[in-house]
């Protein structure tokens with residue numbers, strides 16, 4: 292078995308092949324979709340139209356909360372449907388399901404006054420996503436695309452994500468064996 296190609300051109304061909312063989316497309320946004328997510332969903336819908344798929348829908352959950360996000364949706368005329376589990380279960384053959392702008396959500400708490408958890412998350416993930424917060428409480432997001440380029444296997448992807456996130460945290464907290472002051 293050859294490893295999945297990461298070249299942009301062959302991924303575009305891949306997408307074209309898949310869309311060409313499909314009859315309908317359901318696009319799922321993450322919770323409280325931001326412009327990244329809405330833009331990706333809209334673009335994928337447009338590409339699917341060009342590939343001849345007439346049945347498309349974009350699902351979202353949570354809220355389109357900020358003014359700029361609502362403006363974005365109205366301006367581009369993006370039609371959004373509230374997420375329902377039935378829409379993604381038991382799909383007929385020829386129906387494709389796509390997730391856009393998926394990310395890893397990070398949330399952390401510190402009860403140790405020596406550890407500023409916001410600074411730890413920021414330092415650990417600033418180059419691959421965005422993270423930060425307060426001394427006791429912090430959060431962040433790392434786009435899954437950073438990892439998805441390495442594999443198309445879900446189980447393998449989860450294990451890569453777990454390893455990378457864990458080792459970055461361990462390194463930043465100076466917890467590695469032989470580490471410490």
Ligand SMILES: [Mn+2]
Pocket residue numbers: 321325327328392394
């Ligand atoms: Mn997003």
